Amino acid sequence: MGRERKKGQSGAAVAYISRNQALKKLQLTLPDFRRLCILKGIFPVEPKHKKKVGGAGKTYYLTKDIQFLAHEPVLAKMRNFKVFVKRLRRAMGRDDLEQAERLSSNEPVMPLDHIVRERYPTFVDALRDMDDCLSMVFLFATLPQENRVKRKVVQKCRRLSVEFMHYVMASNRLRKVFISIKGIYYQVEIQGETITWVVPHQFAQHTPSDIDFRIMLTFLELYTTLLGFINYHLFTSLNLHYPPMLSEFPPTEDGEGAENDEVFESLAHQLATLPxxxxxxxxxxxxxxxxxxxxxxxxxxxxxxxxxxxxxxxxxxxARGLFSHCRFFLGREVPREPLVFIIRCFGGTVSWSSTQAAGATYQEDDDTVTHHIVDRPKQMHRYLSRYYLQPQWVFDCINAKRLLPVDQYLAGANLPPHLSPFVEAAEGEYIPPEQVERMEEEGEEIPVMELEPARKSKKRKAMEEEEETMKEELHSGAGEALIRPGVVEKPEDPNKLAKKQAEEEKRLAIMAMPKKKKRLYGKIMQSRQKKSTEVRKLKQRREVLEQQKGKKAKAK
Missing domain, CATH: 1.10.287 (Helix Hairpins)
Incomplete structure (x- = not known):
């Protein structure tokens, strides 16, 4: 006879552990435990039977994950940092400045290199997780420096983001760009992997007070380490020195010359024009x-x-040499950094006013300038040898992979719609006329938009059924007296008969469906009806806009 198993010693009760039990086992506070779980990629789980585990209302983790965390070297670093903080506070409380300075110089460092190698065994695995990494780093690179976000953190994010942009310019990896309300979306292709991230607009950023920046900074700590590894690998793949050599630039008053924005901007031209x-x-x-x-x-x-x-x-x-024969000059009012980035990614030459920022290679009065990017309807002085265009022309040319006509993008003109290159036309969805024209030019197949008929009210349905009944009675024997003698009825159209027959067969098939499949079919038709209603609204809105444009043109 087998040995009797006691309750709570096997099965789900042993496979899961509550958060409070995990904190006691690891001897950590809740913030440190959250930080360790974020760095190691450990997430809470939902047991199938909470009563067998220990009851509802608790957060559970897998026991093997907690045992995995117990052997993490970062755990010892966290405990050493607690001891360091306690000693530093004691020295500051005793006004022992010499001891406090000595302790500050020996602050323990928490390396995350082994965690990056553990979570991303190959370089391709790291590239697949680059979307969130780049979005987070570019976000913190634009945030103001305050108590919650330290200056060193912002400068480190700025340095890493600029280094990655330099690699994209040097290797011509940029594929798509799109301007949205959230920011500017970029898409690059590196070693067969597509990476998409968003960069906020260059406005004054306001840090909200209802966001826990400790959690975001923990993610950022991992992402900056990851991006440093990736930048090193990408630079060495192009036989470029990493980190970039900046010895020719003088240091600033605070001794951090490599952290200056002017240094980052002036380095762009050197890396983008490398043979x-x-x-x-x-x-x-x-x-x-x-x-x-x-x-x-x-x-x-x-x-x-x-x-x-x-x-x-x-x-x-x-497409990499799209702007190779173009020479751009940027006005003061246009966003300089994104335009310089995308123009140089596609082989163009660009400059700006030397009083606006460092790194300008030629001035506005240069006769070789072919395109002047402005965002004002009127210019004080114009050169006849160049086009004065709005910034959207550059973005639309990249998405179309060709130089578009400049007529619709001149200064002060009403711009055409800025279509997203990330949306692919699918059957049953709304396709703007501009996208239809582009697809026809490129020879792509245009999906047919089949709109579902609009929903009718019960009263309208009853009236239509009554009309159908009256028509059937007229064609039946009961209505023969109403038909004039000598009049030959026209035979019905065979296409209409086939359509009616198909509708009747469809109705009978729906009636013969099981209840479960009938509900599923109803949900499918409901989603299709909702999509067709949205398409119909977009088409009506487009017609209204076209009518308003026509009225304005007539008024002028």
Whole structure:
């Protein structure tokens, strides 16, 4: 006879542990426990049967995760930091400034390198988690320096973000851009991985008081370590020195010359105009020879797929030099940093007024300028040898992968809609006319928008049924007396008969459905009806806008 198992010693009761029990086991406070879980990627779980575990109203974790945290080296660093804070407070309370200064110089550091290597075993795994990382780092790079967000944190985020932007400019990895209310969305492609992040607009940022910045700073601590590793790997892949050499720039009064924004901006032109190294040229030749050998062993389907991939790569390569023959000058009122970034990513040359910021290479009166980016309807002085365009032209050209006509983007003109390149046209969704024209030019298939009929009220349905009944009676024997003699009835259209027959078969099929499938079908039709209603509203709104534009044009 087997040994009797006692309650609470096996099964779900042992597999899960409550948060309070985990705090006692690890001997941590709640903020430190949250910080450790964020760094290690440990999240609470929901047991299937809470009564077997210990009751509802508690937060549970897997026991094996807590045992995994018990052997973390960061745990010892946290305890050492508590001892350091206690000694520092004691020295400050005794006014022992010498002891306090000595303790401050020996503040314990908490390295997170091993956690990054543990959570991201390969470089591709790190690239797949770059979306949130970049969005967080670029957000803190624009925040004001205050008590909750220290100056060192903002400067570190600024340095890492600028280094990543320099790599994108040097390697021409930018693919799509979009301006929204939240900020500017960028999309790059690195080693086959698509990375999308958002950068806030360059306005005065206000830090809200209802946000727990301790949790955000914990995520930021992990993300800055991760981005430092990635920047190092990306720079060395282009045979560039990391961190960038900034010895030619003099230090500031506070001794942090490498942290200046002017230094970051002036470095952009150096990295963006670097020629290809001999190693890159040799690797390109080897790849081409290898591709020729592989093509000889492929069948027809694989060859067609490879040709399509090669054609797409050629289009991307062609788009990299989109602005190679353009020379831009930026006005004072336009956002300089995003425009400089995207123009240099696509091979363009750009400058600005030397009184606005450092790093300008030519002035406004340069005769070689072809495009002047402004955001004012009227200019005091104009040069006839250049176009005065609004900033949206640059963004739309990148998304269209070609230089668009400048007629609709001139200074003071009503701009066309700025369409998002991240939205793909699907069947049953609203497609703007501008996108339809672009798809027709590129030869893409345009999905058909089938609008569901609008919902009718019960009164309207009853009236239509009554009309149908009267028509059937007229065509039946009861209504033969009302039909004039000698009049030959026209046969019904065969298309209408087929349509009626299909509708009747559909109705009978719905009636024969089981109750469960009928509910599912009703939900599908309800979502389709909702989508078609939204499409109909958008089309009506577009018609109203077109009518208003026509009235304004007539008034002028």
């Amino acid at each position: 290809k190294t001999a190693l890159e040229t040799e690797e390109a030749e080897q790849d081409e020879e290898l591709a020729q050998l592989v093509d000889a062993d492929l069948n027809a389907d694989e060859q067609a797929q490879r040709d399509a991939t090669r054609k797409q790569e050629e289009e991307v390569e062609k």
